[in-house]
Amino acid sequence: MADPRSISTLQVLLNDCKVGTIVRTPGDFNAFSFEDRYRATGGLPVLSLSFRAATGGLRKDPKPVARALPAFFANLLPEDKLREAMEKHHAGQVRAGNDFDLLAALGSDLPGAVRVVPEGDRGPPAANRLPERPKARFSLAGVQMKLSVIKNTGKGGGLTLPLGDEQGSYIAKFPSTSFPAVSENEYANLALAAALGMEVPERELVEQSEFEGIPQEFQTLSDGKVLLVRRFDRGAAGERIHIEDFAQVFGIYPSRKYEGAAYHDIAAALAVAVSVPAALEFVRRLTLAVITGNGDMHLKNWSLIYRGNGSAPQLAPVYDVLSTVPYFPADRMALSLAGERAFKGLTLPRWKIFANRARLPEAAVLNTVAETVERVDQLWWTLPERAVIPEKVLERIDAHVRSMIPVLAGGSA
Secondary structure: OOOHHHOOEEEEEEOOEEEEEEEEEOOOEEEEEEOHHHHHOOOOOOOOHHHEOOOOOEOOOOOOEEOOOOHHHHOOOOOHHHHHHHHHHOOOOOOOOOHHHHHHHHOOEOOOOEEEEEOOOOOOOOOOOOOOOOOOOEOOOOOOOEEEEEEOOOOOOOEEOOOOOOOOOEEEEOOOOOOOOHHHHHHHHHHHHHHOOOOOOOEEEEOHHHEEOOOHHHOOOOOOOEEEEEOOOEOOOOOEOEEEEHHHHOOOOHHHOOOOOOHHHHHHHHHHHOOHHHHHHHHHHHHHHHHHOOOOOOHHHOEEEEOOOOOOEEEOOOOOOOOOOOOOOOOOOOOOEOOEOOHHHOOHHHHHHHHHHOOOOHHHHHHHHHHHHHHHHHHHHHOHHHHHOOHHHHHHHHHHHHHHHHHHOOOOO
């Protein structure tokens, strides 16, 4: 691949459809514009609802941004430690903090069906690529140390990092020195979501010893199991399936994922863009986050998925569900629910206000909350996957669940 620092024009592809171009101008301004041919389709397949006009078709091209990418593209990049590791991995080619450089380096394996590649370079390695040792070129949004990996079949098995133009079909989430048993915590919470009938990707706990050839900059110091989750934005044959998170839907930068919108905004958008049942499924998942004490369901942890021809969004499968209260006893909801974030404050009157703001039938919202609480109370205490969570962590989750049942059932803690 050409040195990302020398690239000034990137073409944006949605699978094999060219939708537009990002140009870096002198002064480090980044401008995105749609292709005329793509604009003539009315914007199909859909790149992002944030680019679509209320009257149909596409909005005007967004204004150039100084020293940053437009919000949709900024949300495709990793954050914090994962970003630091990827910048270190591409040291000498990617300037620290430069979004355009990093997007140019990682653009061949982004979340969803988007690819961002140098102008004129759509395919496999070409003659203009520098001879170099293959590098990891995947991007996963978020702050946790997680890698896109390949599960090797056949003799020996094992898990490896995709290099060069390879792409992974699993996400490996590594243990943390700060948050004990975070992999086991999420594994059990995903199992609870599946038991409730929610759409949950395949998942398993694996040993770190199963990974081969992980570059030093991506390794963590913590012992423990790794949570392996099948990517729902990759099909069985490796095909890309488009997704966008709600920071992208609302055109909000990653730095504002905790305050850029409220939960009723997501519900209202789902009701309009997908269906009222999809909005009520969101309510069900939101209730699960409240009762299990998940204070990290920010805008980037809810997504739309575009299956088939990419024209109609659906609510994407559940991901990043875990209980945060064992690590932050005073944790609160990531976003506001009817003006409240404290778990104990999320009584039924708040859900009535939420329903009104989301323009959803109040009775349907309250019934969804009540049914979810009842089902969690039936399932959680005998869920087999509880056994993988260490006792101290499990005790804190259980205490929160017990305290929230009367709050959500109409009583008080």
